Amino acid sequence: LTSRLVTFVIWGVLVGGLALCTVWALVQRSATSIDTLVRSVLQHAVPRLALLLGWMWLGWHLFAR
Amino acid sequence: MPGVDARDRRASTSARWHRPLLVALGVGYACVLAATTPFSTGSEIATAVALSGVSAVVLDQHLGARRDRSAVLGRLPAPTPGRIGPGALVSLALLALIVGFELFSFFAGSRFDHPTLSSMETSADRWFAAKAAIAFVWLSLGWYLVRR
Numbered sequence: 001l002t003s004r005l006v007t008f009v010i011w012g013v014l015v016g017g018l019a020l021c022t023v024w025a026l027v028q029r030s031a032t033s034i035d036t037l038v039r040s041v042l043q044h045a046v047p048r049l050a051l052l053l054g055w056m057w058l059g060w061h062l063f064a065r
Numbered sequence: 066m067p068g069v070d071a072r073d074r075r076a077s078t079s080a081r082w083h084r085p086l087l088v089a090l091g092v093g094y095a096c097v098l099a100a101t102t103p104f105s106t107g108s109e110i111a112t113a114v115a116l117s118g119v120s121a122v123v124l125d126q127h128l129g130a131r132r133d134r135s136a137v138l139g140r141l142p143a144p145t146p147g148r149i150g151p152g153a154l155v156s157l158a159l160l161a162l163i164v165g166f167e168l169f170s171f172f173a174g175s176r177f178d179h180p181t182l183s184s185m186e187t188s189a190d191r192w193f194a195a196k197a198a199i200a201f202v203w204l205s206l207g208w209y210l211v212r213r
Contacts, residue, residue, distance in 0.1 A: 004177060021156045051210055059115060064113075
């Protein structure tokens, strides 16, 4: 087992798990999904601005630089 | 009332077309972003246009909220917070682990042995479809953050 393979497996488990949780919440139409949490955070100006700035940085990092 | 029914029908038709149109626009713009080369003027302009669009929506919402507040002469009631359950907590824990593992991989040394999400994305950039899909996810996330 190489470090590279182990790293890929861990990434697969983490990202796959998050995707599964999100899909499960969507299918269940549950009020307990992360969407509820994010929506309550977005009601406040400062965290909302922080998330938007993070989104902007991510886009610039991925596509421009 | 016939007038109200017609208005409702128009609103319903508009809502029906709203989402597919938004998705089509998102896919189109994701393809534009995917067609650019990083570190080029084209990629900077394409990314800046998306950032400016979202900033304009946020500014419009902010000014609109101020107008609404002055119109009703008082604060609007705060929205009722939803119930946070175990599903959200598991997702939050996974998000925290992803951020932690990204930092660990970033500082662990060799990028070959410890690829980060960013380095994997850079590798995926050589395939147009993969880059367009990543761009679409990023644009969707931006829409999610600014929608009301």
